[in-house]
Amino acid sequence: MSTTDSEARGTERGRNETPAERWDRNWNDIQQELRIVQTGTQILAGFLLTLPFQQRFTALTVQQETIYLVLVVLAVLVTVVALSAVATHRLVFRQRQKHDLVRVGNVILLTALVASGLLFAGTVLFVFDVVLGDRGGVIGGIVVFVGTAALWTAVPLALRQSRHDTTT
Structure with missing residues (x-):
C-alpha cells in the first residue's frame, strides 16, 4: 500500500479508520475538551458572580472594580465561545460537514483556551490585588499567566518535536 493509499484509509499513524471515522473521533475529542x-x-x-453580594466588595478601588468587570466579561466570553461549538454543530447537523465542524471546533477550542488562560490569570491578579495590594496582584497574575502559557504551549510543542508515536 502506498503512502497515499494509507493516508486515504487513515492508517498513516497506525489507525485503521476511514476519513469519516477520523472526523468523528476528532469531533468527539473536541467535545470532551x-x-x-x-x-x-x-x-x-x-x-x-457571587462577589458583589459580599460585604467587602463595596471596599474595592475603581481599579479593582474595573478588573472585576473585565473578568466577568471574559468569563461570559469563554462560555459563549465554547457554546458556539454547540451552536455550530446544531446548525450544520446532517449537512455532511463534519470535516468543517472539526476545523472550526478546533479554532473555537483554542480561542476558549486562550480566553480561559487570561481569565485564570486575571482572577489571580484580582484576588491577590484585593488581599495583597497592587504589586501582589500583578506578580500573582503574571506568574499564573506565564505558568499557564508554558504548560499549554511549551509542553505540547515539546511533545510535537519528539514524535515518539508507539502505534504501528
Whole structure:
C-alpha cells in the first residue's frame, strides 16, 4: 500500500479508520475538551458572580472594580465561545460537514483556551490585588499567566518535536 493509499484509509499513524471515522473521533475529542473548559470556567464565573453580594466588595478601588468587570466579561466570553461549538454543530447537523465542524471546533477550542488562560490569570491578579495590594496582584497574575502559557504551549510543542508515536 502506498503512502497515499494509507493516508486515504487513515492508517498513516497506525489507525485503521476511514476519513469519516477520523472526523468523528476528532469531533468527539473536541467535545470532551470543551466540556473540561466549560466546567472550569463555569465554576469560576459562578464565583465571580457571587462577589458583589459580599460585604467587602463595596471596599474595592475603581481599579479593582474595573478588573472585576473585565473578568466577568471574559468569563461570559469563554462560555459563549465554547457554546458556539454547540451552536455550530446544531446548525450544520446532517449537512455532511463534519470535516468543517472539526476545523472550526478546533479554532473555537483554542480561542476558549486562550480566553480561559487570561481569565485564570486575571482572577489571580484580582484576588491577590484585593488581599495583597497592587504589586501582589500583578506578580500573582503574571506568574499564573506565564505558568499557564508554558504548560499549554511549551509542553505540547515539546511533545510535537519528539514524535515518539508507539502505534504501528
